Amino acid sequence: MNQLKKLLIIGFVWPEPNSSAAGGRMMQLISIFKENGFEITFASAAQDSDFMVDLAASGVQKVGIELNSSSFDDFIKELNPDFVLFDRFMIEEQFGWRVIENCPKAIRILDTEDLHCLRTARQKAFKENRNFEFLDLLSEDVAKREIASILRCDLSLIISQFEMKILKDVFRIDEELLFYLPFLVDKMEEDDLLKLPFFEDRKNFVFIGNFLHEPNWNTVQHLKESIWPFLKKEFPEAILEVYGAYPSQKVLQLHQPKNGFFIMGRADDANEIVKKARIVLAPIRFGAGLKGKLLEAMQCGTPSVTTSVGSEAMHLDLPWNGFIEDNPEAFAKKAIALYQDENLWKESQKNGIKIINECYQKSDYSNELLSVVNSLLKDSESHRLHNFMGNLLQHHAYKSTMYMSKWIEAKNK
Structure with missing residues (x-):
């Protein structure tokens, strides 16, 4: 032996x-x-x-x-x-x-x-x-x-x-x-999407990330200062929930319920939170490696809007499961379109499954x-x-x- x-x-x-x-x-x-x-x-x-x-x-x-x-x-x-x-x-x-x-x-x-x-x-x-x-x-x-x-x-x-x-x-x-x-990760079939919450059962935008990681803190700042004003103006009922381990006082100070911007703190079960959200927002401006939060979104059947840095090396030449956009105003507009258009949302879900199966088996x-x-x-x-x-x-x-x-x-x- x-x-x-x-x-x-x-x-x-x-x-x-x-x-x-x-x-x-x-x-x-x-x-x-x-x-x-x-x-x-x-x-x-x-x-x-x-x-x-x-x-x-x-x-x-x-x-x-x-x-x-x-x-x-x-x-x-x-x-x-x-x-x-x-x-x-x-x-x-x-x-x-x-x-x-x-x-x-x-x-x-x-x-x-x-x-x-x-x-x-x-x-x-x-x-x-x-x-x-x-x-x-x-x-x-x-x-x-x-x-x-x-x-x-x-x-x-x-x-x-x-x-x-x-x-x-x-x-x-x-x-x-x-x-x-x-x-x-394990292989996914399109039928697996039927086990996840449907479009009409989901609500709100979400961001999730560990705040000991500087790119995550910068992303939330960027969301609050540069993207959310555009998005909220075009879509007044929009709500963004920001989750993450180890939030500092400067993160907690961004909590602004009247403006639909909620700092939620640590997620007990990140998977469940992302499954219930309609869209993941991740306007990452610097960083390296692969973004676990974006792969997790695909696994949860949740389309995402991110930047070229966020999507870097994550999807070969396959269509993204949502949008890749670096301009803050265009980012906000595409996030709204993805949130409101069920057909576009479902197509983005399927793109995520193709990425999972071709890149992460x-x-x-x-x-x-x-x-x-x-x-x-x-x-x-x-x-x-x-x-x-x-x-x-x-x-x-x-x-x-x-x-x-x-x-x-x-x-x-």
């Missing part, structure tokens, strides 16, 4: 699938490996939260670890995993050298979540009131850290084809180090991922030998990271 393969996931936070797309993404990864017989341990130095998922219910061992502590060395030596998955590049920076030192044969996988340097560069360009250019990425300090992390790992999971293109064309990353893995990607990671386990020496830049970065960068960490540990004692 084959011994179970061991996977250690080192989390930036404990997964909260009901709070963010990142939490949902992590649970999708866990399910792929769990369904294929992996023994999974999830470790994090983060504090427990009231909304974290029950990992034990998914058959995953939960372990608390410390930053800058040799106790991690003892832990990983005893666990001796075959694979280590880092949740975001910051975690690889903290723990990667310790993994190499104590379990050199373990395959190191980085889940980027999205390209942080892309989000940062876009946000900076937006605040400076100019168009984002690829050259902006090359001057970002976070890009230097993130790309170094990708190079040091055996494989990086990339959520967006647009980001795959950036990594290959702008940063010249070897394709052997990258694996395209979008959000993964779990079966299309999970087997290939497992094939790639298992082949890495068999041939890691050759794979690493050909990754000269990664070896170079390990040799130099890990020395500085290692000594800094050991200095902090000694200081803490």
